[in-house]
Amino acid sequence: MPSAETESSALVVALSALSAALAPLEAKGLRIVGLHTTRGAAAPCVALAVRGVGAVAACRLVGASLGGGCVRAPSTVDEALELLLDAFGAHELLADTDLDELAGCMRLQRAPAQTGLVLDLEALLAAEPGSEPSRLFCRALRVEGYVHVRCPPPTVAVLRRLEQLCSEWYSLPTDDKEADISEYGHVDRKFTGYRQGRYREQLEVRLEAKGGVLPAPARVAGLAHAFEAALSLLEAHGRRLLAHVAHDIGVDVGWLLALLDPDGSGAPNPPDELGEAATDDARNDPSLRHSLVRACRYVAGVRGVGGSSVLCDEHTDVGFLTLDAHACRPGLEVRRRADRLWVPVEEEGEASCERMAVMVGDTLERVTARFYAATPHRVHAPHVGERIGLPFLLRGRSDALIDVRAPRSAAAAAGRSVHLAQMESTTIKELPAMDAAQSILHSWFRSSKAAQ
The missing domain is CATH 2.60.120.330 (B-lactam Antibiotic, Isopenicillin N Synthase; Chain)
Known part of the structure; x- marks a missing residue:
């Protein structure tokens, strides 16, 4: 069992109930990390990993207030982990707010069995x-x-x-x-x-x-x-x-x-x-x-x-x-x-x-x-x-x-979206150097901002 300072739990909530679910948790000063998925649900669902003193009790109160079985609040970290993995099918996660935070909060340390399509x-x-x-x-x-x-x-x-x-x-x-x-x-x-x-x-x-x-x-x-x-x-x-x-x-x-x-x-x-x-x-x-x-x-x-x-x-x-x-x-x-x-x-x-x-x-x-x-x-x-x-x-x-102007123009004329980086005169062999240059530029901006 986790100590009071690292107590964690989890919720799976319909999006329509999200605001009502968050309010009492945030009022208690609890840390919340969220994920969402559309898999296996009529409407998108959200899983929330909640951490802090009183996390389990707070989740239970939220579940009781929402009713209808849309919230489950397990009492241990292991049970919360199982809930999140079950909710997302272990590999159907579509988006996140902070997966690194979630991994630390929920102690995601075990390697799952082979999954995937x-x-x-x-x-x-x-x-x-x-x-x-x-x-x-x-x-x-x-x-x-x-x-x-x-x-x-x-x-x-x-x-x-x-x-x-x-x-x-x-x-x-x-x-x-x-x-x-x-x-x-x-x-x-x-x-x-x-x-x-x-x-x-x-x-x-x-x-x-x-x-x-x-x-x-x-x-x-x-x-x-x-x-x-x-x-x-x-x-x-x-x-x-x-x-x-x-x-x-x-x-x-x-x-x-x-x-x-x-x-x-x-x-x-x-x-x-x-x-x-x-x-x-x-x-x-x-x-x-x-x-x-x-x-x-x-x-x-x-x-x-x-x-x-x-x-x-x-x-x-x-x-x-x-x-x-x-x-x-x-x-x-x-x-x-x-x-x-x-x-x-x-x-x-x-x-x-x-x-x-x-x-x-x-x-x-x-x-x-x-x-x-x-x-x-x-x-x-x-x-x-x-x-x-x-x-x-x-x-x-x-x-x-790599010159993306032609495919971008063709996509715009056809009314479809295109997923391409902005490049007009970059060769494939220049791509790593371009990444390095961007990294140096970003570092310079960060240093300049810190100095100011």
């Missing part, structure tokens, strides 16, 4: 932008920051084969791996190659414009072709999913897709066409696509960040979308946008291995002015054995110019 990828790829599957996908991606999709068998087969062959390659002696793959670094102004970090091994592979992949591992038969097949397939999937996003933000699909590499990379070459001569020619005159697969190996028993089990610390990905195939050994977590809780994405079992998580990248966040927010995620060590992660990052061309 699971959509059929094949149906979603076939759906028209703006259709019901398209709207479900976009809304979940905006509200939660990620979406589970159930992959069709051909996609599952491509991804599982790549996972298996990567595992074989990572089991090679370190000298063999370093001899097979060039050291991690810039090629054609893009990072690629192999590196062994403190907590994981990483192999970053991209498609070449002329066919094939770079780097092209040769020590495990079929691995280069498996990368090519996966990259080609995932890029096609990512472009189609981005078309749904384009419709959701109110722009022509072509405008958004024009920020990517040109389409038409072609189907992957069969294994017997990936000859040594072709690979040498490509290395001499590389022209790599911007999107990539980052094959990462995490091993059980390794102590990670700060001595924890986290082997890849919290981060967001550069790009528009990340398509991250569920590994057969769980470890991936995302920080859900709705409530900022860490949510395990993967589970044990075949059902999870047939899914993929779609997450928002930094570029999409900046282009849409946070209408879509980049998804923070991290990776824990597997309980046993190894975990092979295969995130695909759908990236725009670094020199692609």
